[in-house]
Amino acid sequence: MSTVTAFDVYVDRINRGEPLSADEIRELAVTPDILSLGMLADTVRRRLHETRATFLRVADVAFDNQAMLGQSPAAREIRLTGSPSTLAAAVAAVEAARAVAGDRKVAGFSWDDIARWSAGASTGQVLARLRQAGLDAIVDLPLDVIDDPRYAVESLKDAGFLQLRLTISKAPADARTPLLIRAAQLQDSAGAIHALNPLPLSLSTFRPTTGYEDVKMVALARLAAPNVPSIQVDWQRYGPKLAQVALTFGADDIDGVSASDEAPEGRRRAPRAEIERNIEAAGLLPVERDGWFNLLQS
């Protein structure tokens, strides 16, 4: 069967809502034909989200810099950055954020932090304590770092954390395909996963990812995990150009848009206007969302 025919068959199956098998995803992962891969992923994306692309404005605030908490009223999520050394410090940071957040989401920390704070206590107790303080989401649940992702997902669900977001920390491209397949399996068995962010959160200056690698990974994530509603790309980490192109390769959500409505310098547009322009230029309809994936009317 020629490649083109195989792709046509895949398109038909995707249009019928049939997921591709793990073997088929592994096969697609080695194709150099990124445009066909992008077309397949875009077919899934459009079936799930039609022409809509969402974005989230986030206020990144260092957990120990409470003075900055009130700075970005336009943000729909307050994201605590950094890694407190103790659970008590984390709880204090969450409580301070919760006090100003109103109906906005408060997120922060990584699974590594949870594991560290759980020494001598149960993970469930740590998560319950953070939840009680007002934490709505753990930001980093890296599939390439967590020893037992299923346990992590179940623990989070039990503690009342919903709409989980799975991430990748720094796994190289060839190690990521099995992780994407794993994400889909986790969703099948445990549920509660709302978003998958397939591009590494730690960027290596020594060996940066390439454009091909990035869009291929986005497309594979969309194809591997059609049961996960959103495939995300980070606006600030990956930059407007790549994030925008990723929207044509299966991504439907742009995370990490700056909440400042000031133009950062000179004649540049404010982040919101800039992202809306980029989404429209990709042929899609920009819709702002809140931290819980509710669509906001502009």
Next chain:
Amino acid sequence: MIDSIVAKVRDGGRVSAEEALALYHHAPTHVLGRLADGIRLRKHPEQVVTYIIDRNVNYTNICVARCNFCAFYRPVGSGEGYVLGFEEIFHKIDETIAVGGNQLLLQGGHNPDLPIQWYEDLFRGVKARYPDFKLHALSPPEVLHISRLNQLSTTQVIERLVAAGLDSIPGGGAEILVDRVRKLLNCYSKATSDEWIGIMRQAHLAGLRTTATMMYGTVETDEERIEHMMRLRDLQDETGGFTAFITWSYQPEHTEHGGFEETGVDYLRTLALSRIVLDNFDNLQASWVTQGGKVGQLSLAYGANDMGSVMIEENVVRAAGAAYCMDELEIVVNIEDAGFLPKRRNMHYEILGDPIFREREVPRMLALATARADGDTSVPDELKNYEARSRHGRQLRLGQ
């Protein structure tokens, strides 16, 4: 309508301006990309992606043209104006040869104080010292400026410069080859569309190969973008003298025109469309200098078969806000990662060999050089040998 145009392009047919516009407006980005990629594959079935090691030297930033999209030029008399000395240029050539380079891309402002003899002496000096080194120099508006300044025809200018060592002409200064646009960008007087095309025709007839460019994203309509491509396609049908086409998005920072840069998807669509329209051009370059390494690499899926220049130096685009840098190693990694075979080339797109860093050790370049170090206001000694036209230039000469 779109389906029939798509089928026509797939079958190797040529699109009209109307069909090109319909594709641009209605074809999804992947469809445009696949059409462009199919043409690239037909023209380059061996899956080679080329690049050149050269240096983009801007010999002067003093310019009387004052295009309103340009952040690079300085007016006559500006304290930030410069002219490079011959020795400075020779030094840049030495550095270029050290990293495996074989050519200077030499362009500059329309400086009224540099008569044709300055260019001739420079070119002869380069050729005397570096007989095999190539000079890809002076875009059509610069040729026109030299002809006006020296009261020579453009044919005479080209003849004299070729006799002095000019090897080929870069396609700069084309912007959009539609006079309505050129008037709005204040670049009509530096060269009208007909003048730009006319000089390229003369160069081709004189046996020179040239490139063609398009800077989009200012005030032009989509129709005008396509008109630009059509003018290039017509001249290529007539002379076959263009080796390659390079398009890039207008870079707005620090310019008088201002505004915003077009997006990455716009770039990929424009690139793909140009591959479809310019069916008589063999080579399309990726503009990673304006788009960054990632979209630059993705260009290879949207019709580009060449990564352009391993730039050692760049001044013009950087002045307007873009400051991407890739050395040979990075360019090669990007080409191979995209599934292509990297090969070094010359300006004529003849293959010179495999990556130079695999043949011998070359220093890594992690930042682009500039024409001059900040604050260097020195005036080259040899300038006193050349007659200046501007009052400021004449005063400078007197002070030398």
